Amino acid sequence: MDEVKVIEIKKSVFAENEKDAADLRRELKGKGIYLLNLMSSPGSGKTTTLIRLINLLKDRLRIAVMEADIDSDVDAVKIRQETGVESIQLHTGGMCHLDAEMTRQGLDNLPLEGVDLVVLENVGNLVCPAEFDTGAVRNAMILSVPEGDDKPLKYPLMFSVCDLVVINKTDVLPYFDFDLDKCRENVRMRNPRAKVIPICARTGEGVEDLADWLLAEVRDWKQK
């Protein structure tokens, strides 16, 4: 009879990724590069918001973008065409999220000389990306008005890992039962530290507040 042996491991499967993410953050700190992980559901306006934001900041910061999607390169091409900043497309090969190792591989393909800010546009999904630390300095997410003000209750982990919640498409507020105050309260219940900034990426309203927040963040990261 074969002898059966049990080897105790008792280790979180996320432990290795968390270590990789911490290493990556430390390296980026050394290079003075701020990495922002931007998450949301598909269609919330991540790319449109990014284009507005980059066009406001590109004279003050050197910016590069990594677009992560399951397939296609429409987002990376659009960012490059409409902002002129360096932008690459990462394919996750069917996976619903990025982790620190995939983020590192993406960064290796970007010319990072002199870059102050890298924005990682994560796969559109409110569930899985929240589980994986990418090595970013901050996690931000976009919630758009048509999605509803109850999303912080339904996707608690996503809202609890984000430092910033951008509420997009405020121009359609009159047409939806979306209560901005209630949404703020729902975010606060999940994450009292999260900052909430309402914007409309289509018209540009509020995007300056977002730019101010990010500019202060990047400067703070470089000085600390």
Place this chain on the structure above:
Amino acid sequence: MHELGIVFYIIRDVKEAAREHDVEHVSAVVMNIGEVSMVVPEYLTDCWRWAADKEELLKDCELRVNTIPAVSFCDGCQQEFETVRYGKTCPHCGSPDTWLLRGNEVEIKEIIV
């Protein structure tokens, strides 16, 4: 479908453990999966079968899942309660100041060789 990403993490960690212990074949991997870890055990075992059979070390290796019940603790009255049943609000005193004590685990408990 983050279960597939998690399966790749499990395979990486099991390979490393096998190397450390000089093991040539693993017959089962036992996981502790918390009730509120957002991992669906059926998806995990499906992804596992697909990915594990590609590895010589893990051919026919079974993935066993222990479910860890989720328990929260209330700072208000210092008592525990079932998270899935009561959510964020303490059923004993009604306080919202509660936090998850356990039930978020996604860990490899042990491997059987």
